[in-house]
Amino acid sequence: MTSAHSKYIFRPLRLTANALVLTINIVAALLLIVSAYGGIVNPDRTVIPAIIAMLFPYLLAGCMALLVVDTFVFRKTTLVMVAALVITTPAILNLAPINLPSGKLSDEEKERSFTLLTYNVLHFWDCRGEEHQDSVNATIDYILKADADIVNLQEVEFVKAWPLWHVTPEQIKELGEKYPYRLIDVANQLTLLSKYPFEEVKLTGADTYLLSHFALFKMNIEGRRLYMFNVHLKSIGLTPEDKELYTSLTKERPSNTAELKSEVKKVKNQLLSKLGNAFRMRAAQARFIRRTIESLGPSANVIVAGDFNDIPGCYAIRTIKDSDMHDAYRRNALGPCITYHLNRFYFRIDHVLYRGDFEAVDIHREPVPSSDHYPLLTTFVWDNPPATDKKD
Numbered sequence: 001m002t003s004a005h006s007k008y009i010f011r012p013l014r015l016t017a018n019a020l021v022l023t024i025n026i027v028a029a030l031l032l033i034v035s036a037y038g039g040i041v042n043p044d045r046t047v048i049p050a051i052i053a054m055l056f057p058y059l060l061a062g063c064m065a066l067l068v069v070d071t072f073v074f075r076k077t078t079l080v081m082v083a084a085l086v087i088t089t090p091a092i093l094n095l096a097p098i099n100l101p102s103g104k105l106s107d108e109e110k111e112r113s114f115t116l117l118t119y120n121v122l123h124f125w126d127c128r129g130e131e132h133q134d135s136v137n138a139t140i141d142y143i144l145k146a147d148a149d150i151v152n153l154q155e156v157e158f159v160k161a162w163p164l165w166h167v168t169p170e171q172i173k174e175l176g177e178k179y180p181y182r183l184i185d186v187a188n189q190l191t192l193l194s195k196y197p198f199e200e201v202k203l204t205g206a207d208t209y210l211l212s213h214f215a216l217f218k219m220n221i222e223g224r225r226l227y228m229f230n231v232h233l234k235s236i237g238l239t240p241e242d243k244e245l246y247t248s249l250t251k252e253r254p255s256n257t258a259e260l261k262s263e264v265k266k267v268k269n270q271l272l273s274k275l276g277n278a279f280r281m282r283a284a285q286a287r288f289i290r291r292t293i294e295s296l297g298p299s300a301n302v303i304v305a306g307d308f309n310d311i312p313g314c315y316a317i318r319t320i321k322d323s324d325m326h327d328a329y330r331r332n333a334l335g336p337c338i339t340y341h342l343n344r345f346y347f348r349i350d351h352v353l354y355r356g357d358f359e360a361v362d363i364h365r366e367p368v369p370s371s372d373h374y375p376l377l378t379t380f381v382w383d384n385p386p387a388t389d390k391k392d
Contacts, residue, residue, distance in 0.1 A: 018074065025077045028066055029084035032059045036091035039314040043279035050279045051272070054311060054347070057095060057336070060088075094312040095348075096336040097329065102361050105381065112382040113361075114196075114221055117148035118305040118352060119375035120155050120232070123189075124165050126370045127342055137167045138370035143193075144174055146366070146377055150219070151179065151193035154232040154307045157186050159193075188213045190230045196221045198228070206288050214285065214306070216292065224382065226356070227296055229289060231306035233316060234281035236274050282309065286316035293320070301356030307373065308351050321353055328352040328360035328378050337365045342372035350376055357383045 031052065038053030067081040085092070105113060124140065126133050134141075143151060159182070161169045179193035183200055190213070192198065198219040203211050214231040293302055302325070310316050312327070321327065329337075329351065339350035350373060354360060362379040 018076070021070075021074045022077050022080070025066060025070065025080040028059070028063050029080050032056075032063050032084050033087055035059050036088035036313070039311075039318050041315065043276070043283045043315055047276040047279045050315060051275055053314065056091060056311070056313075060092065060095070091313055094327070094330055097331070097333045099332050099334050101334070102332070105361070105379075108384075109361075109381050112384060114150065114380055114382075115148040116150045116152060116303065116305060116352065116378045116380065117143065117146050117375055118152040118154075118230075118307075118350060118378075119143070120307040120350065120371060120373035121153050122371040122373070123155050123157065124162065124167055126165060127372050128369060132370075133166050135166060135168075136171055137162075137165055138368065140167060140171045140175065142366065142368045142370075142375070144171065144178065146375070147178070148377060149195045149221075150228070151191075152228070152230050152305050153191040153193070154213075154230070155189050156191045157184070157189050159184060159191060183217070185215055188215060188232070190215050190232060192217055192228070192230055194219065201227070203288075203292065210281075210284055210288060214289065224301065224357070226301045226303065227293075229302070229304040229306070231285075231289070231304060231308065233285050233306075233308050233310065234278050235309045236271075236278045278309065279315070282314075282316040283319065286319040290319050290322060293325075298324070299356075301358065302354065304353040305351070305376075305378075307349060309349050311347055311349060312351070317351060317353070325353045325355040326360065328354060328363045329376075332360055332363045337374075339365060339374045339376065340372060341369070341374065350374075352376060352378050354380070359383070 034049060035052045035054075035056040038049030038051075038056075041049040043050050063081055063084060067078060067085070070078040070081060119139075121139050124137055126138060159172065159175060161167055161172050175193065179195060181194040181197050182192065183198075184191045192215075196219055198217045201216040201218050203216055213233065214229060217228045217230070219226040219228050289304065293300075293304075296302065304320055304325070308314070308316060312330070317327070329348070337348055338346045339348050340346070352360070352363060358380045360378055361381050364377055366375045366377060368375055
């Protein structure tokens with residue numbers, strides 16, 4: 001066979017292969033862009049972009065792999081993937097920020113600093129099971145050792161000795177001594193422990209169910225006023241059966257096509273409808289929180305922290321942040337992290353947002369495995385000189 005004949009035969013194959021690769025790159029690029037900005041779309045209109053947004057880390061990994069393949073095999077298609085990565089850079093930096101360590105605080109900065117621990121403690125249960133428990137409750141033990149100035153807890157109905165989960169009287173006594181100011185909201189399963197005095201601000205103007213699972217406190221931090229939101233936004237509400245189904249799909253592949261179709265149908269029926277309901281409820285909660293923030297005035301010091309049950313860049317976070325709040329993780333962290341780690345749901349759904357006469361200078365996730373969430377510990381420093389109009 002002559003060279004001319006070979007070119008004549010294989011050229012259509014090459015063209016078809018190139019077209020296929022280009023199509024794959026374009027589809028992957030479009031999905032990446034949609035997932036990066038799916039949080040812009042109001043879930044009341046459609047929840048599809050929000051669901052796709054949850055896949056952003058996995059789509060990003062796939063697109064990076066495609067870029068490597070393109071670079072060595074199909075160089076002409078690299079521009080498609082490079083363009084997609086440039087367009088989605090803000091979302092990438094939300095997922096995996098690039099910030100150099102700020103270094104140690106000076107003595108003067110330490111005088112103007114305070115620390116906040118936000119932590120979903122799973123009712124002080126130990127998700128590792130009885131065999132992993134120590135003689136004292138590991139979650140409370142960490143809270144005591146962290147020694148944060150403000151402790152923002154979700155999924156906790158009481159703080160008292162509990163032998164079943166190794167919560168000892170000594171731990172409760174030490175908590176009381178360390179945190180003289182506390183409020184336990186039994187109905188909403190929220191607790192605030194503080195070294196500074198505070199009072200709860202009653203929230204009104206919305207349906208009772210909408211107001212559940214978040215609370216607002218007015219704090220006095222050495223003469224400065226700070227409004228603190230403790231939030232636990234609407235969860236997906238997965239049952240143990242839902243979680244088992246998800247775990248089986250992500251851990252073991254079904255043995256045949258029929259089984260796969262059956263499992264996928266179950267996921268669609270059981271999970272997607274719950275996801276949609278949760279997205280819409282969180283959107284409504286976020287809009288109420290944002291209206292409340294605006295009612296406090298443009299100069300109010302505000303922190304919104306806790307379990308948002310949603311990812312960076314989601315509609316709820318975008319709504320609460322608007323244009324005047326900052327994400328402590330985005331401004332201080334280095335690289336990605338997860339804060340929920342059970343049932344193979346690996347997401348960063350705990351967040352710290354803030355605005356005012358102070359700045360977050362450090363935030364890090366603590367690798368404490370006793371709860372299904374990891375805690376976030378944030379350090380803030382007040383501006384210098386202090387704003388005297390913030391005093392109570």
